[in-house]
Amino acid sequence: MTGTRGISAEVKSILDARVEELCRLSYDTARALPAASGEKVAMAGHTYAVTIYRHDVAATECLLVVQVASPTLLGLGSSHWEQGVVFRSDGGIQEASERELQESGG
Numbered sequence: 081m082t083g084t085r086g087i088s089a090e091v092k093s094i095l096d097a098r099v100e101e102l103c104r105l106s107y108d109t110a111r112a113l114p115a116a117s118g119e120k121v122a123m124a125g126h127t128y129a130v131t132i133y134r135h136d137v138a139a140t141e142c143l144l145v146v147q148v149a150s151p152t153l154l155g156l157g158s159s160h161w162e163q164g165v166v167f168r169s170d171g172g173i174q175e176a177s178e179r180e181l182q183e184s185g186g
Contacts, residue, residue, distance in 0.1 A: 087161050090123045091148050095163045098146040102165050103173055110167040111142045135184045140169040143176055145184055
């Protein structure tokens with residue numbers, strides 16, 4: 081599952097907090113982030129894997145995607161939700177569209 085459909089309050093809180101943090105970055109700082117970085121977050125009795133992916137979309141654009149994953153029943157799979165932000169070299173920042181998220185591999 082991608083996007084934010086069927087999202088719990090905990091997952092929404094994690095996504096919103098990470099995206100808010102990312103929106104404070106400059107274009108140069110966003111572009112300098114590693115291609116992927118992750119951490120585990122415990123909330124409301126669940127442990128979530130939170131990964132931030134960086135995609136250089138064009139010479140003047142950088143997409144940062146926050147993905148939150150949670151194991152499904154018996155740990156045989158996982159559900160994931162994601163939200164992204166596009167940074168432009170002119171200083172512009174906008175929310176990533178569903179299409180941009182899908183094209184980034186989500």
